[in-house]
Amino acid sequence: MSRLGSDNQAQGSSGEEAWIEVIQKMDLVYADLVHYQVELEEKNSALEEAQRFIESVQASMTDVLIVCDIQGRIQQANTALERITGRTARALLNHSFKELFAESSQVLVDGFADKIRSETVYDCEVNLISADGTPTPLAMNCSSRYDHEGRLVGMVLIGRPVGELRRAYEKLHATHKELKQAQEQLVHSEKMASLGRLVAGVAHELNNPISFVFGNMHALKRYGERITRYLDAIHAGVDGEALAAQRRELKIDHILSDIGSLIDGTLEGAERVSNIVQDLRRFSGNQxxxxxxxxxxxxxxxxxxxxxxxxxxxxxxxxxxxxxxxxxxxxxxxxxxxxxxxxxxxxxxxxxxxxxxxxxxxxxxxxxxxxxxxxxxxxxxxxxxxxxxxxxxxxxxxxxxxxxxxxxxxxxxxxxxxxxxxxxxxxxxxxxxxxxxx
Ligand SMILES: Nc1ncnc2c1ncn2[C@@H]1O[C@H](COP(=O)(O)OP(=O)(O)O)[C@@H](O)[C@H]1O
Ligand SMILES: [Mg+2]
CATH class of the missing domain: 3.30.565.10 (Histidine kinase-like ATPase, C-terminal domain)
Structure with missing residues (x-):
């Protein structure tokens, strides 16, 4: 009995231990499970956080973003694209990205898939179809997208709307040009006006030397005539007292003493005129x-x-x-x-x-x-x-x-x-x- 009892006891205690062991194992597994669950939840919330972050970045982009697979089907689009096309990203999912572009851009867009295998497409101008059917010009960059194993899986298109900016720029440019022309005209007319005022002063300035050059020339002409008459008399054989009388009458000696200073004065006048002309040239600022x-x-x-x-x-x-x-x-x-x-x-x-x-x-x-x-x-x-x-x-x-x-x-x-x-x-x-x- 006692053996049996002790046997039973032995059997009873080993059964209990086994249970305890099982329970302990279960506890461990449970703890592990809880641990994994917590880890999973943490990862999940980190993932959600990352997803929200990416979404907020995409939503705040003013540039259009289109992500396609290798067949050109849209996998992701951002708010800027939704705004322009009037279609939601969800509605665009799996549609061909080419649908988004106007007829005139189809040839260019067609070439993207081939082109990106060898190079990135930069600033290619294409027209997106806006919600109201009109084209919205975009400067498009297109590059290939690879997965983590380096396989080509699609492409990423980023487009910057240029129409508004360009129109504003062109208008600004035109206005600037007009303004510049008007300013040049005004500056020119002010210059002409001050030139006009100066002409009076210059005329006065020129008048002086020119009038004494004139005076001198007249005197020289008279002198020339008298000298000719005197020479004619010599050639005609007049001499002695008659020639001396003619010399006095024609004031030949006075002429000879005066002629040098007359010529000097005339030269000086001509020089003065030439100097004034040089000054004028400088003022006109042509050279x-x-x-x-x-x-x-x-x-x-x-x-x-x-x-x-x-x-x-x-x-x-x-x-x-x-x-x-x-x-x-x-x-x-x-x-x-x-x-x-x-x-x-x-x-x-x-x-x-x-x-x-x-x-x-x-x-x-x-x-x-x-x-x-x-x-x-x-x-x-x-x-x-x-x-x-x-x-x-x-x-x-x-x-x-x-x-x-x-x-x-x-x-x-x-x-x-x-x-x-x-x-x-x-x-x-x-x-x-x-x-x-x-
Ligand atoms: N010496 C001065 N004494 C007083 N005011 C002057 C004098 N010089 C210029 N100003 C003032 O400056 C203004 C501008 O001069 P300016 O640019 O030469 O143009 P404008 O002579 O065509 O008026 C003149 O209208 C005048 O009011
Ligand atoms: Mg003035």
């Missing part, structure tokens, strides 16, 4: 001049002279430009700037009884300053910044274009200098042209 060192005094003097000569009421001018003062720039442009400044000063002093102008030049370290000061009313402080704006003028219609200072400012900059407006403490405006020194 490009280099930026180089030059003496300021002669340029300033000619510019001031020309304007002052043409002025109805001539101001008293004080010029203080040291003879040796030199600057780096373009003579013609400096001339043009000074003409504009002096003209403005004369305009503003027109109602005054005693118009005065002081033009000074000096060197300040690496700069050369040329200051044009008038004794007019000056510039209202609020206008000091505006006088250089194009079309800013306080003159009557037809009198001012408002471009003189604008152009002068640009010309100063063109030669590495600057132009500054200010008022003098004792009244009147001061314009300072600053150039680089030699």
């Amino acid at each position: 490009q001049e280099d930026i180089k060192p030059f003496r300021l005094a002669p340029v300033v003097i000619t510019a001031v002279d020309w304007v002052v000569k043409a002025a109805r009421r001539k101001p008293e001018v004080r010029l203080e430009i040291p003879d040796e003062l030199r600057a780096v720039g373009t003579k013609g442009l400096v001339h043009q700037i000074l003409v504009n400044l002096v003209q403005n000063a004369i305009d503003v002093m027109e109602p005054m009884d005693d118009p005065r102008l002081v033009i000074r030049g000096w060197q300040d370290r690496d700069d050369v300053h040329i200051e044009v000061r008038d004794f007019g009313p000056g510039i209202p402080p609020a206008d000091l910044m505006r006088v250089f704006d194009p079309f800013f003028t306080t003159k009557d219609v037809g009198k001012g274009t408002g471009l003189g200072l604008y152009i002068s400012y640009g010309l100063a900059n063109d030669q590495g200098g600057s132009l500054v407006a200010s008022n003098h403490a004792d009244g009147g405006a001061v314009f300072t042209l600053i150039l680089r020194s030699v």
Whole structure:
């Protein structure tokens, strides 16, 4: 009994152990299961997160995205494509991507599948059919897509809508062109206007030498006639007292002493005319001049002279430009700037009884300053910044274009200098042209 009992006991305890073992195993398996389940859920949520991330990126793309398989069937499309075509990505699934494009683009689109085997298609212009049936031009890039084993499985198309941008750009371009033309015309007409004003001064300037060249030529003609008469008398055999009388009567000795200076004077006049013509050529600015060192005094003097000569009421001018003062720039442009400044000063002093102008030049370290000061009313402080704006003028219609200072400012900059407006403490405006020194 006791054996049996002990046997039973032994049997009973081993059965129990087996059960315990099974239960423990089951516990382990269960724990594993729970572990896998947690892992799976974690992976799942990471996957969902990645999926959402990709979706949000695709949805925010302004470029169109189409992913196709090797047969050209759409596998994925983004929101930009849905918006343009008016078809949902789900509805497009498994349709041929070629359906999306207009007839005119079919040949190009047909070639994509072949082309991408050897190269990527860049910026190929194709027309997508929009929801309303009109074509939407896209700059399309197309490249091949490979799976993780490197097999070609399809292609990816990315297209940027260019129509809107291009239309806006073309419009901008056209407007810009028109504006540029208008500006060139205005600059040209201002130049013509100041040329016109200068012509009066130049005419005056030319008149002087030309009139004394004329006078001299007339005198020379008379002299020539008398000398001919005298020579005729010699050839006719007149001599002695009769010839001497003729010589006195024809004033041959006076002619001989005068003729040299007459010719010199005529030459000088001709030279003066030629110099004026050269100055004029420079002003017309047809030939490009280099930026180089030059003496300021002669340029300033000619510019001031020309304007002052043409002025109805001539101001008293004080010029203080040291003879040796030199600057780096373009003579013609400096001339043009000074003409504009002096003209403005004369305009503003027109109602005054005693118009005065002081033009000074000096060197300040690496700069050369040329200051044009008038004794007019000056510039209202609020206008000091505006006088250089194009079309800013306080003159009557037809009198001012408002471009003189604008152009002068640009010309100063063109030669590495600057132009500054200010008022003098004792009244009147001061314009300072600053150039680089030699
Ligand atoms: N010396 C000056 N004194 C006072 N105002 C001036 C002077 N120079 C220019 N201005 C002002 O600047 C404006 C613009 O000058 P500018 O560009 O030469 O054009 P415009 O002479 O055709 O008016 C003038 O209308 C005038 O109001
Ligand atoms: Mg002016």
